[in-house]
Every structure is written in C-alpha cells, then in structure tokens.
C-alpha cells in the first residue's frame with residue numbers, strides 16, 4: 001500500500017551507511033533517498049556512490065555531475081524528509 005514519507009533526523013541518516021545490513025541513504029536538498037537499489041546502475045561505480053551514504057550527497061554530486069537530475073533519477077527511492085534532531089519522537 002501507499003506508505004507515508006518518514007521524518008529522518010541527521011543522526012538517523014548517519015546510521016544508514018549501506019553496511020551491517022542497513023540500506024544506504026543519502027540526502028539531497030532536505031530529502032532523504034535510499035540509494036541502495038541504484039548502486040549497481042550508477043555509471044560512476046558503486047564505490048563512488050557509496051561516498052554519499054549516510055550523509056548529504058549534494059556537494060559530492062554537484063562536484064562531479066551538476067547536469068544529472070538527482071530527483072528525476074531517484075524519485076522512486078524517496079524515503080522521507082530531513083528534520084531537526086529534536087523533532088524526532090525516536
């Protein structure tokens with residue numbers, strides 16, 4: 001069914017490293033994406049994309065390919081929105 005988007009704090013994002021059984025998440029302009037399904041398809045390779053895991057990927061992304069449309073490509077992988085630490089119930 002349709003699932004609501006999650007509210008994700010910076011500390012939660014930091015744990016989504018793609019390691020130890022966790023998915024790899026990365027944020028872009030305040031939105032959080034699961035980049036795990038895209039890893040095998042990334043033209044720049046998995047290792048490069050994994051540098052953005054557990055953190056904001058905008059700087060790395062824009063340094064390499066500002067012409068690529070993150071939101072179009074990973075729209076289906078949107079997990080939720082970043083919220084300040086204190087707003088999380090967790």
Ligand code: HEM
Nearest residue numbers: 035042043044048049051052057060061064065068070073
């Ligand atoms: C290439 C998508 C993140 C490093 C590409 C290309 C696409 C793409 C479509 C081919 C671009 C072209 O040929 O014009 C994405 C998406 C990302 C992402 C959707 C969202 C998470 C990153 C990050 C890094 C990175 C975070 C670096 C830390 C590279 C490199 C290439 C590349 C080095 C060049 C590969 C080559 O031409 O040999 N990426 N990328 N990408 N990407 Fe990404």
